[in-house]
Amino acid sequence: MRRALALLVLALLCVLAAGCGGSADDKSAGGTTAAASCEKGDLNLVSDGMLTVGTDNPAFPPWFGGDEKAPWKVSDPRSGEGFESAVAYAVADELGFAKDEVTWIVVPFNTAFAPGPKKFDFDINQISFKPARATAVDFSDSYYNVNQSLVVLEGTPIADADSIAALKPYKFGAQLGTTSYDYIVDNIKPSKQSAVFNTNDAAVASLKNKQIDGLVVDLPTAFYVTAAQIENSKILGQFPTVGSAEHFGMVFEKGNSLVSCVNDALSTLHAAGTLQDLQDQWLSKAAGAPVLK
Amino acid sequence: MSGGEGRRGVAIALASTVVFFTLLGVAITNAPGWPEVKRTFFDWGQFKDSMPEIADAFLLNVKMFMIAEAFILVFALVLAVVRSLPGPVFFPMRVLGIVYADFFRGVPTILVIALLGFGAPALQLEGVPLSTTFWGIVSLVLVYTAYVSEVYRAGIESVHPSQDAAARSLGLTHFQSLRKVVLPQAVRRVIPPLLNDFIGLQKDTALVGFLGSVEAFKQSQIDAAATFNYTPFLAAAVLFVALTIPLARFTDWLVERDRRRRQAAGVR
Numbered sequence: 001m002r003r004a005l006a007l008l009v010l011a012l013l014c015v016l017a018a019g020c021g022g023s024a025d026d027k028s029a030g031g032t033t034a035a036a037s038c039e040k041g042d043l044n045l046v047s048d049g050m051l052t053v054g055t056d057n058p059a060f061p062p063w064f065g066g067d068e069k070a071p072w073k074v075s076d077p078r079s080g081e082g083f084e085s086a087v088a089y090a091v092a093d094e095l096g097f098a099k100d101e102v103t104w105i106v107v108p109f110n111t112a113f114a115p116g117p118k119k120f121d122f123d124i125n126q127i128s129f130k131p132a133r134a135t136a137v138d139f140s141d142s143y144y145n146v147n148q149s150l151v152v153l154e155g156t157p158i159a160d161a162d163s164i165a166a167l168k169p170y171k172f173g174a175q176l177g178t179t180s181y182d183y184i185v186d187n188i189k190p191s192k193q194s195a196v197f198n199t200n201d202a203a204v205a206s207l208k209n210k211q212i213d214g215l216v217v218d219l220p221t222a223f224y225v226t227a228a229q230i231e232n233s234k235i236l237g238q239f240p241t242v243g244s245a246e247h248f249g250m251v252f253e254k255g256n257s258l259v260s261c262v263n264d265a266l267s268t269l270h271a272a273g274t275l276q277d278l279q280d281q282w283l284s285k286a287a288g289a290p291v292l293k
Numbered sequence: 294m295s296g297g298e299g300r301r302g303v304a305i306a307l308a309s310t311v312v313f314f315t316l317l318g319v320a321i322t323n324a325p326g327w328p329e330v331k332r333t334f335f336d337w338g339q340f341k342d343s344m345p346e347i348a349d350a351f352l353l354n355v356k357m358f359m360i361a362e363a364f365i366l367v368f369a370l371v372l373a374v375v376r377s378l379p380g381p382v383f384f385p386m387r388v389l390g391i392v393y394a395d396f397f398r399g400v401p402t403i404l405v406i407a408l409l410g411f412g413a414p415a416l417q418l419e420g421v422p423l424s425t426t427f428w429g430i431v432s433l434v435l436v437y438t439a440y441v442s443e444v445y446r447a448g449i450e451s452v453h454p455s456q457d458a459a460a461r462s463l464g465l466t467h468f469q470s471l472r473k474v475v476l477p478q479a480v481r482r483v484i485p486p487l488l489n490d491f492i493g494l495q496k497d498t499a500l501v502g503f504l505g506s507v508e509a510f511k512q513s514q515i516d517a518a519a520t521f522n523y524t525p526f527l528a529a530a531v532l533f534v535a536l537t538i539p540l541a542r543f544t545d546w547l548v549e550r551d552r553r554r555r556q557a558a559g560v561r
Binding site for chain 2: 110113114115132133135136173176177181182193194195196197198202203205206208209210211212
């Protein structure tokens with residue numbers, strides 16, 4: 001009886017194994033073929049006739065503006081206000097989508113560029129281009145070139161530092177998997193182990209508590225941190241760009257033919273000066289911070 | 294059962310095992326996503342590259358659970374003894390013990406870590422440590438003291454009341470009876486569940502990474518985020534397991550030794 005049962009279990013496993021092998025139909029067959037046309041009707045979209053854009057929630061200024069409206073916290077990507085929201089709608093316009101044909105979905109920062117199928121057409125979330133990331137997802141061309149910067153608390157010893165060399169004895173913090181963290185390790189090379197946080201909010205809390213001396217974030221985020229998140233904090237300066245300029249790109253599912261159409265739209269917007277105008281409008285303050293050498 | 298049947302049983306078990314794992318292996322390696330999974334989760338080169346850094350960060354985990362465990366074993370015993378104090382005089386202390394155990398077993402560990410690790414330094418009181426490792430250890434001690442006190446209490450209650458009664462009739466006070474008769478038997482009985490909680494504690498040290506501390510899991514996250522290869526998680530897992538398996542065998546040995554000794558005493 002017991003042996004019969006064991007055989008039954010084995011038989012079931014055989015069926016399961018066969019079932020797994022048989023379901024190997026290739027879902028990505030349509031995704032890899034390059035579309036020749038960027039006509040609205042020919043675009044490779046998640047849902048027909050709609051452009052689905054992803055970003056993280058809360059959506060923070062100056063990247064997103066407008067009044068907080070559920071389900072979005074702090075601001076509302078659907079407002080068209082804030083740099084990334086404005087760029088997304090400008091690109092949508094170039095592709096032929098009206099404002100009400102753009103839908104926004106919440107995509108956590110770290111999952112946006114993880115491998116696998118995506119629920120968005122593109123994700124716009126201050127994601128820096130990195131070759132390693134580009135093996136898992138596709139990036140659009142740059143829509144913003146960005147420098148890293150350092151946020152410190154007024155009146156702490158680090159607030160008097162005026163060069164990168166003077167920063168070495170301090171404890172820094174940055175968000176996990178960001179180029180900010182890489183900048184600490186590769187360029188500041190501090191003598192203390194840096195703290196690494198899964199979210200930027202945790203990093204901000206840590207700076208507030210003086211558990212870290214300095215927070216490394218990209219410059220526009222630094223403006224939000226100093227203006228809204230931490231009283232008595234200031235941008236000590238921005239860091240010089242090392243190597244090729246760091247830039248933000250929109251993220252697409254690997255092999256999505258939509259990339260080339262969005263790149264066409266971006267180059268049109270760039271040539272027309274629209275990207276620069278939007279940058280001046282929403283990120284204008286970014287010009288002020290001194291460069292640390 | 295004859296010898297022939299026994300051998301046949303072994304043969305069937307062996308064949309069944311081979312068939313089972315072969316089928317499992319075939320099913321997994323033939324899955325459509327296997328090459329991708331193999332590349333992103335089982336990359337030997339990546340494993341070797343990230344192991345030294347993760348092993349280095351793992352020392353922080355070891356430090357945290359060793360320090361925490363020392364406090365937990367003492368505090369939990371005190372809590373368990375408080376909860377087993379007899380008489381109406383000690384009622385408020387028993388209530389406190391119950392409230393403590395209920396609260397800290399009920400609140401998710403990561404919330405305790407977040408509340409203390411970011412909350413306590415935010416008070417900006419003079420002399421309150423800012424170290425995330427410190428608050429991580431404090432949180433783990435608070436939470437695991439609640440669990441471990443329940444283990445001790447189960448051990449204390451498993452000692453037959455006649456033992457205590459006999460000790461008291463010999464003129465021992467309640468505390469003498471507790472210390473010399475009840476607790477030695479109770480603790481010996483709960484060594485396996487104590488180790489079980491110790492292993493749980495070892496794993497939960499990874500939660501302290503939430504505060505920014507770079508321990509083994511956080512280091513593996515850093516490596517994974519940099520390369521889009523999740524093999525570093527495997528490296529961290531290997532380190533945790535490499536520590537818990539010898540501990541489990543050690544406990545088995547302790548329990549077995551204890552059993553043998555008691556049997557020998559019984560025969561004599």
